[in-house]
Amino acid sequence: MELAEFRPAVDSWLDENERRLTPDRAAATLDEQMAHLATVKRLAYEAGFMRWGWPPRVGGLGGSTLLRAYLGEALTARDLVEPGIYSMTEVLAPTMIDYATPELAATMVPRLLRGDETWCQGFSEPGTGSNLASLSCRATRTAGGWRVTGQKVWTSLAQFAQRCVLLTRTGAPDSAHKGITALFVDMESPGITVRPIETMHGAAEFSEVFFDDVDVPFDRTLGEEGQGWAVAMDLLPYERSTALWHRAAFLHRRLERLLRAAPPGALDPAAVGEVAQLLYALRARSRNTQRRLAGGEHLGPETSIDKVLVATAEQAVFDLVADGLSTDILIEDDPTSERWRREFLYSRAATIYGGTAEIQRNIIARRLLDLGPDR
Numbered sequence: 001m002e003l004a005e006f007r008p009a010v011d012s013w014l015d016e017n018e019r020r021l022t023p024d025r026a027a028a029t030l031d032e033q034m035a036h037l038a039t040v041k042r043l044a045y046e047a048g049f050m051r052w053g054w055p056p057r058v059g060g061l062g063g064s065t066l067l068r069a070y071l072g073e074a075l076t077a078r079d080l081v082e083p084g085i086y087s088m089t090e091v092l093a094p095t096m097i098d099y100a101t102p103e104l105a106a107t108m109v110p111r112l113l114r115g116d117e118t119w120c121q122g123f124s125e126p127g128t129g130s131n132l133a134s135l136s137c138r139a140t141r142t143a144g145g146w147r148v149t150g151q152k153v154w155t156s157l158a159q160f161a162q163r164c165v166l167l168t169r170t171g172a173p174d175s176a177h178k179g180i181t182a183l184f185v186d187m188e189s190p191g192i193t194v195r196p197i198e199t200m201h202g203a204a205e206f207s208e209v210f211f212d213d214v215d216v217p218f219d220r221t222l223g224e225e226g227q228g229w230a231v232a233m234d235l236l237p238y239e240r241s242t243a244l245w246h247r248a249a250f251l252h253r254r255l256e257r258l259l260r261a262a263p264p265g266a267l268d269p270a271a272v273g274e275v276a277q278l279l280y281a282l283r284a285r286s287r288n289t290q291r292r293l294a295g296g297e298h299l300g301p302e303t304s305i306d307k308v309l310v311a312t313a314e315q316a317v318f319d320l321v322a323d324g325l326s327t328d329i330l331i332e333d334d335p336t337s338e339r340w341r342r343e344f345l346y347s348r349a350a351t352i353y354g355g356t357a358e359i360q361r362n363i364i365a366r367r368l369l370d371l372g373p374d375r
Contacts, residue, residue: 119164146221148216153208262325
């Protein structure tokens with residue numbers, strides 16, 4: 001199916017099923033958002049739309065990646081799903097398809113697309129900051145597989161997840177990225193403890209995850225032993241590509257809603273123009289990234305530009321929200337004000353989630369502009 005045919009078909013289906021696809025209330029808890037996301041994905045999968053843009057070998061219907069990009073855009077633009085939790089499929093499934101055994105990918109990916117499962121990404125660790133290559137969570141060979149011991153932190157949606165794409169140290173402690181191996185871990189395995197972390201916007205989106213002698217079969221290795229760094233470098237650009245296209249649609253919708261809700265004279269027209277310019281720059285850049293992905297190009301460090309743009313645009317949009325709706329955000333307790341307040345607080349993390357702004361600028365300087373070696 002081509003995008004020109006897919007777009008009106010999705011829009012018509014969304015119009016016809018709006019009641020079933022719309023959340024019960026605006027200020028939903030994270031638990032409610034996750035339950036609703038599973039419903040939306042199941043309905044979209046059953047209608048066929050969630051399968052387009054994914055290869056047939058994992059239950060997809062084929063076609064361009066632009067098809068699944070448009071589905072995510074349409075769902076987030078209509079506020080039917082929260083973009084951050086919806087985009088985890090886009091972040092994790094492509095790398096699973098590339099690096100898992102064909103049998104494992106064929107079994108697992110449809111469960112994620114259909115909303116039967118949630119997956120999480122076990123990368124960050126305490127004390128390592130943004131230096132992913134210094135991770136210390138260790139996987140040791142046993143007769144039947146790997147035995148994992150260590151800790152992860154800032155693991156999104158871990159308390160809801162059935163599986164985890166996990167980076168572990170299998171080489172010598174000083175082997176940096178050459179000694180890293182990626183595993184696909186069942187979160188119900190004995191020895192795993194998940195402790196949710198509540199953030200300032202009131203949701204426990206992240207967790208600490210502890211691994212105490214957790215057994216993982218060899219056939220759950222993603223790629224080869226020692227290939228974990230390649231897995232990570234394959235995954236991170238997806239976190240900064242289709243996922244950001246969804247977020248740009250969400251931010252555009254928020255700006256439109258703000259312009260309708262703000263009292264007359266509350267917004268500086270020059271500030272509105274500047275924010276709109278940032279949003280359109282993000283959309284233009286993200287559109288180009290989507291087209292490159294659809295054309296079969298390999299995404300790499302240049303997606304750090306997309307990440308810097310989305311962080312800048314997101315904080316600018318919600319700074320404008322704070323200017324135009326300050327009374328609502330600070331004082332009012334109705335569901336709409338609560339949602340604005342929660343989203344404003346979450347926007348403060350835009351320069352942190354998915355890789356800090358400082359790290360992204362370092363990547364741009366060193367890998368794109370050749371201003372110095374990677375360290």
